[in-house]
Amino acid sequence: MNSSNFGPRPLFDEGQVRRALELIGEHEPIGRKKLAEKLGIGEGSMRTILNRLKEKGLITSTARGHVLTDKGDRELGERSRKFLEIDVGDLTVGKVSVATMVKDAIEKVRRGIEQRDEAIKVGAQGATTLVYRDEDLELLCSETQLDKEIKSELLEFFQPSENDIIVIGTADSKKYAERGALAAAESLSD
Structure with a gap:
């Protein structure tokens, strides 16, 4: 199978996905650019992370930035x-x-x-x-x-x-x- 069929490798890891969720909880509401800056990743990678968190129902977007949902609050819980x-x-x-x-x-x-x-x-x-x-x-x-x-x-x-x-x-x-x-x-x- 040709590896080019799989697209580019993500430029972030699962730890950064978790850290993005934590940062949203600490600074909500927070915008994509500020999150990308705090994580030290590009805006494209940040968009992908935010989409993953939205698909899981952990965050939602508002006009002022991203915030945790109730499910996101529970997910963070003690592991923050x-x-x-x-x-x-x-x-x-x-x-x-x-x-x-x-x-x-x-x-x-x-x-x-x-x-x-x-x-x-x-x-x-x-x-x-x-x-x-x-x-x-x-x-x-x-x-x-x-x-x-x-x-x-x-x-x-x-x-x-x-x-x-x-x-x-x-x-x-x-x-x-x-x-x-x-x-x-x-x-x-x-």
Whole structure:
């Protein structure tokens, strides 16, 4: 079969579809151009994402922008993600680091390499996995101690509970660092 029959590959991933829904919930009403800018994708890709969300009944369009439907509100529910751009120094390899948290996901983490790989697949330079257990935040599979200021900032922002995971995506831009954090987190949400 000729691959040209399938059309061009989308220039976005499912994590960005999810993030678009979250951004609509955070900023509703919000226009297509602003959403595309926040996601770091083209307007054509944004149109496709918005059409997918409309087809699923998760959003609707108004004269002022896109808003969540009741179904969209329910879909977001507890899974809505918070992101924190944070300077973690030499802990990560990129210029920019963005963290997010996954509730009660310790059972889904093995070594953290899997989360790093998911981040790299979407254009980030990597991901660092942190575990909250015994009332402490620590690097997964490492004896290295987390800097007290970084730990304090992460704990204050996310307020994790026992067995929560914080992943930090890293890249040379916020766009790709956030994509990396999202992809790493989504790999733990399945």
